[in-house]
Amino acid sequence: MLKIAVSACLLGEPIRYDKTGQRDRFITDKLGKYASFIPFCPEHLAFGTPRETIRIVLEERHKNVITVFSKNDVTQAMNDAVAQELHKIQNEAICGIILKSKSPSCGLGSTKYYMKEMSEGKKDGLFAFTCKEHFVDFPIEEEARLIDPWLRENFVMQLFAYEDALQLQKNIKTMQELVSFHTAYKFLLQSKHEGNYRLLGKIVANHEKNSLQEITQMYLALFKKTIAYKGSIGKTVNVLQHMVGFFKKELNSSEKAELHMQIEEFRDEITPLISVMSTIEFLVKKYNTTYLLGQKFLNPYPKDLSLRSMIQEGK
Ligand code: SF4
Structure with missing residues (x-):
């Protein structure tokens, strides 16, 4: 089970300045x-709920936190609460953080x-920055960014991969476990960054005979x-072609043509x-291509999250 730190209002807790929540169904229901959630809310911790709204006012590079109506400087209370909430989530084996957009704390x-009364553009909220x-x-x-299907797919893939990394870190006992981990992640890593994927292969080869821990x-x-x-679509197409190359000798001509057509349609954002x-999964199972069956790239997260079913998921 994943453990994710989440802005408490996104879980539906009535903890915003006006005692409302802002439940996000993708987070809570999907x-x-x-995942289990570690909620945080630095503003509730500092000022309770309900409370006056705050804003960040820049003054000679300092970020001051000022209440909007009474104009009180509450920077110290806010910084203390941010430090406390940070400490709380640092003590948990979390594999991700989801923040509430636009908030002075969590955006x-x-x-x-702001600078004086004028807007000075958009940046990270105090807790997000920390x-x-x-x-x-x-x-x-x-x-708000997770509404974009491409960002959502990338983020969820990263969450599950990060959790796998935490588990490996915690439980690894033999070099073979690291080799198996890398083998399973090969195509996924290649779809992210070709150069790093090759460097990771060199690390696992361990020509310098470093210790398992190192x-x-x-x-x-x-x-x-x-x-x-x-x-990206380009990197994904590259990986798909590599996968097909792996078992192309087993495929008959109509299977090859079908796969080729589907990859082209994916590249053209039709499919x-x-x-x-x-x-690919159907054919991998049909021909029992064991090496591909174990690839995380085929199933990086549970299927019912249905994150690869929209054309907008590719960019
Ligand atoms: S401080 Fe963050 S968690 Fe708390 S209400 Fe505002 S956005 Fe939500």
Whole structure:
């Protein structure tokens, strides 16, 4: 089960300034089947609920937190609450963070900043900024961006891969386990970053005869960086062609033609990825191509999240 830190209001908790929540059904109903949530709300911790709204006001590079109507400077209380909530989520084995957009605390690039009374553009909210500083190469998104099917697919893939990395880190006992992990992730890594995928292969080959602990540490650091890259139609097509190349000798001519056509239609954004993947999976099972059967790229997350069924999932 995944463990994800989430802005409490997105879970439906009536914790916003006006005592409302803003439940996000994708998070609670879809991801909720596979995840437990660690809720956080720095503003509730600092000021209780209901509360006066706040905004971030820039003054000579300092971020001051000011209440909108009474104009009180509440920066210290807010910074203390951010530190406490950060400490809370750092103590959990989380594999991702989902933040509420536009909030002065939680917005991820969508928080309005002010200088005097004038808007100064959009940046990260205070808690989002702190999370990004402390959780490097980590799955972090805000719910508004997850409406985009491409970002959602990439984020969920990253969440599940990150969780696998945490489990490996916790349980690994032999070099063979690292080799098997890398083997299963080969095509997925290739679909993210070809150069890093090759470097990861070199790390696993371990020509320098480093200890298992050193190798695992090196490998997982680059693995986490690699899965943070976004996929693209071009990179995905490349991987699909590699997969087909793997068992093309077994395929008859009509199967080859069908796969070729489906990959082209995916490239031209006529067919969603799920169609190609289903055909590949069907043929992989038909010809019992064991190496491909174990590839995470075929099933990076539970199928019922249905994240590869829209054309907009490719970019
Ligand atoms: S956006 Fe963040 S600070 Fe605001 S209510 Fe939701 S969890 Fe609390």
